[in-house]
Amino acid sequence: MQRQSATVACAQCPLSGRKGLRPLTPDLLGFVQKFKEGEVQLERGGLLLEQEKRSVHLHTLLEGVLVRFLTLEDGRRQIVNFMFPGDFVGFQGAFDDKLNHSVQALLPARLCSFGRRRFHELVSEHPALAYDLIWLAACEETELEDHMAALGQRDAREKVAYMAVWLHDRAAASGISMLDGQHLDLPITQAQIADMLGLSLVHAHRTLKALARDGLLFWTPGRISLPDRQRAVNFAQYAGRSHKQRPFI
Amino acid sequence: MQRQSATVACAQCPLSGRKGLRPLTPDLLGFVQKFKEGEVQLERGGLLLEQEKRSVHLHTLLEGVLVRFLTLEDGRRQIVNFMFPGDFVGFQGAFDDKLNHSVQALLPARLCSFGRRRFHELVSEHPALAYDLIWLAACEETELEDHMAALGQRDAREKVAYMAVWLHDRAAASGISMLDGQHLDLPITQAQIADMLGLSLVHAHRTLKALARDGLLFWTPGRISLPDRQRAVNFAQYAGRSHKQRPFI
């Protein structure tokens, strides 16, 4: 992890104008600028936050994709979510407590960072922002609940299909480019699929094979292809959520 | 569900003074009073919110225990959480969208209700409240993540032990009385255990039996007993979270 204070001014924030994100008002823009402390660069595999530690910063993901996971004492891992550009990172772990999860970069990432110390101030002085944060938290929670239903109720094939469609949706909603709207380039390993879905690595692999044989989806190292999105949606009983523009920062 | 405007004034709120909850300041108390619209009574099994519908109200649980769950198209159910007195109900489903879950009473419940319409106002005019809500949302999220790890990584016995300890913790933190600190009276059926943990009813039952045989926990209809909490905690690899006083409303 590389922290640097050389930063882009919020006025030139790479997120503004990004598809799927609601542009900041000039008003807000000037306001958040006062809180920005710097930026963080992560290379693939780099750790942003570590479980059991405390974090001094809050972040907004400017670019790249992150993965958030818990680790049990005996080493088992559970991936709980992925984060895309525009996502707010850090209020997941209740505030001044130790983190319950780690956050790692799946793709090279760049983040904007704020001091956690001043969070209260940030919320107090700008109610619209507080409202947005609550809204974002509600979305995250909805998402997690859906994932729980995937973990608890679906069998292996449904789980994988669910995750593929969900990642596609999420990427599309953050303005990530996709070839033909059906090929998503994302380097997720089979071990990570397994860790997200509660499957063994071996079984995750066999499940991918089976789904490819059926022509439902093709998950090759580095790319997730959905030739027939609707079919996958039906198979996974995926309940898409309405994607209005997400606020950020 | 029974809605009534006959309400207790916030000054006499049954939650204030409740163990585990942070008392409202007189200031806040007067403020929230202006938003209270009435109360709702639920009997056991009564539905507060229904999936796919929109909800006009937000609620605070005054008394009783609720269960929140998703239903898939084919009828499979996933219980995502339980709610205890003091919990805020309703921002889980993103705001003006259809709910992704239903909420049902496990015990006779009484709730305080607010108009969703005025939520923005509520947050805007009282930043401390907004901060509290964000804090609560963060806690909920942490909790859900832990549950995900239970669903994805633990085997049946660990899952059941995890859930038992978690319910005990949660109840204790909301000031629910427990005999000897080890008997929690809560009428959770085996079908509900199964639906929360992603097990079949039959297997959930056999797992309870196995745990009882080992003397780890006794989950009889209506009561969850943990003779040796620490042993259960270790077995389930339960990572307790710090319980500072929760804010409410």
Next chain:
DNA sequence: CGGCCTTTTGAGGCTACTCAAAGCCGGTGG
């Protein structure tokens, strides 16, 4: 070229599931 990470494949076993049916308990009505 060697080492490391990831994917791939095989074999065998256990966990958890399905189907099926009986027992239990509280509530209702004759």
Next chain:
DNA sequence: CCACCGGCTTTGAGTAGCCTCAAAAGGCCG
């Protein structure tokens, strides 16, 4: 007061999905 009913728990038997162990093959990098 007893018979009946619906919801929940309990038990048995057989099966299948998923897991573990094991090892080989592919790809990337120094």
